[in-house]
Amino acid sequence: LSNFLEANAAMPFPAMEVARSPHLPCVPVDANATDSNSATDVLDLWRQQKQIPAPFVWPNADARPSSMLELDVPVVDIGAALHSAAGMGRAAAQVAEACASHGFFQVTGHGVDPALARAALDGAADFFRLPLATKQGARRSPGTVEGYASAHADRFAAKLPWKETLSFSHNHDDVGARGNSHVVVDYFTSALGDDFKHLGEVYQEYCEAMEEASLAIMEVLGMSLGLGRGYYRDYFADGSSIMRCNYYPRCPEPDRTLGTGPHCDPSALTILLQDGDVDGLQVLVDGAWRFVRPKTGELVVNIGDTFMALSNGRYKSCLHRAVVHREKERRSLAYFLAPREDRVVRPPPSPAPAPRLYPDFTWAELMRFTQRHYRADARTLDAFARWLDPPTCSKLL
Numbered sequence: 001l002s003n004f005l006e007a008n009a010a011m012p013f014p015a016m017e018v019a020r021s022p023h024l025p026c027v028p029v030d031a032n033a034t035d036s037n038s039a040t041d042v043l044d045l046w047r048q049q050k051q052i053p054a055p056f057v058w059p060n061a062d063a064r065p066s067s068m069l070e071l072d073v074p075v076v077d078i079g080a081a082l083h084s085a086a087g088m089g090r091a092a093a094q095v096a097e098a099c100a101s102h103g104f105f106q107v108t109g110h111g112v113d114p115a116l117a118r119a120a121l122d123g124a125a126d127f128f129r130l131p132l133a134t135k136q137g138a139r140r141s142p143g144t145v146e147g148y149a150s151a152h153a154d155r156f157a158a159k160l161p162w163k164e165t166l167s168f169s170h171n172h173d174d175v176g177a178r179g180n181s182h183v184v185v186d187y188f189t190s191a192l193g194d195d196f197k198h199l200g201e202v203y204q205e206y207c208e209a210m211e212e213a214s215l216a217i218m219e220v221l222g223m224s225l226g227l228g229r230g231y232y233r234d235y236f237a238d239g240s241s242i243m244r245c246n247y248y249p250r251c252p253e254p255d256r257t258l259g260t261g262p263h264c265d266p267s268a269l270t271i272l273l274q275d276g277d278v279d280g281l282q283v284l285v286d287g288a289w290r291f292v293r294p295k296t297g298e299l300v301v302n303i304g305d306t307f308m309a310l311s312n313g314r315y316k317s318c319l320h321r322a323v324v325h326r327e328k329e330r331r332s333l334a335y336f337l338a339p340r341e342d343r344v345v346r347p348p349p350s351p352a353p354a355p356r357l358y359p360d361f362t363w364a365e366l367m368r369f370t371q372r373h374y375r376a377d378a379r380t381l382d383a384f385a386r387w388l389d390p391p392t393c394s395k396l397l
């Protein structure tokens with residue numbers, strides 16, 4: 001199979017270019033195939049765009065066809081929340097209801113310049129069109145999240161996501177990053193060269209806009225939990241956030257694979273910008289996968305595992321996935337807000353002695369767990385808690 005994947009890298013099919021991976025099993029593409037399924041047959045199938053390689057096929061339980069249902073998420077006006085008590089009251093009530101159930105809402109009034117959002121999406125489109133060898137120049141190192149990855153074929157042997165990704169850190173200090181931080185520009189020039197300085201500047205500015213939007217959202221979340229505007233804003237001011245660009249190529253068998261499999265985000269908060277009008281994001285609510293469709297000028301926000309632990313389970317980090325399409329490629333930009341790596345994740349001392357659902361941990365520990373020991377899925381935080389401290393957690397879970 002690794003020969004096939006390498007041969008595929010030169011294929012005209014505008015699929016993702018899955019880099020050769022020593023980890024992929026050299027098994028017949030179709031596990032039930034007779035051994036007549038030679039590489040030539042598979043190439044022919046692929047060339048006719050009729051069959052995807054077996055490692056990309058997801059079990060029906062994960063990839064089961066989506067309903068055409070849509071999740072009714074509130075649209076929260078963050079600008080109004082920051083500038084009036086009435087706006088804050090309304091926003092806090094909206095996020096409280098959404099986060100106590102499915103954890104998703106849309107935001108407007110976030111202050112992100114539409115031209116900057118467009119430049120970040122176009123930058124992602126340009127990057128993923130580059131030759132595989134150029135992208136591989138920034139390939140992810142084992143155990144880290146930063147870098148280029150194709151289908152995570154270097155990490156997983158099955159249930160490969162139908163996507164290419166580019167991820168980089170945005171550690172933001174608490175002195176107001178606007179204009180004096182260049183951590184993202186430095187990543188692009190060091191990983192890809194000086195020709196990518198402009199792209200790095202676009203994402204530097206985009207990450208700073210995401211940081212400001214996420215801290216504004218944290219003010220609303222703090223108010224919604226009765227902790228005041230500054231509680232979470234201060235907690236995340238010097239965060240270790242991650243920017244991820246997702247590219248989902250067209251797929252010949254969209255119902256047998258997934259762009260991103262069912263998971264809960266391990267981070268605290270995700271701000272997702274979807275490109276254009278191509279649906280993909282789905283949330284599992286009441287047993288059905290429901291679309292959260294892109295709406296121009298709006299950002300999709302969801303609670304992650306780290307915030308669920310910070311709220312001691314009051315706000316929910318929920319299962320979501322991204323489906324792909326036969327005729328349309330799709331891109332999305334996900335900004336994952338996370339605390340400074342050594343900051344302890346612990347709920348505030350509540351007036352009522354509520355039982356703790358999760359042990360104390362740091363983002364560094366959870367990141368290391370997801371990158372080296374576990375594949376984020378529906379029960380990441382429970383598996384992490386057991387991995388972290390089995391004796392204590394047997395009582396917690």
Ligand SMILES: C=C1C[C@]23C[C@H]1CC[C@H]2[C@]1(C)CCC[C@@](C)(C(=O)O)[C@H]1[C@@H]3C(=O)O
Pocket residue numbers: 145152161165242244260261263264265266267336367370371375376
């Ligand atoms: C801490 C992280 C791990 C992932 C990127 C960030 C937040 C989301 C995580 C992820 C997207 C959840 C689904 C599985 C995953 C492997 C992926 O599809 O990319 C996860 C990311 C990762 O481990 O690289």
Ligand SMILES: O=C(O)CCC(=O)C(=O)O
Pocket residue numbers: 244246260265272280281282320321322331332334
């Ligand atoms: O691309 C999408 O719509 C969702 C991606 C996602 O959930 C993630 O990257 O964590």
Ligand SMILES: [Fe+2]
Pocket residue numbers: 263264265270320
């Ligand atoms: Fe996610």
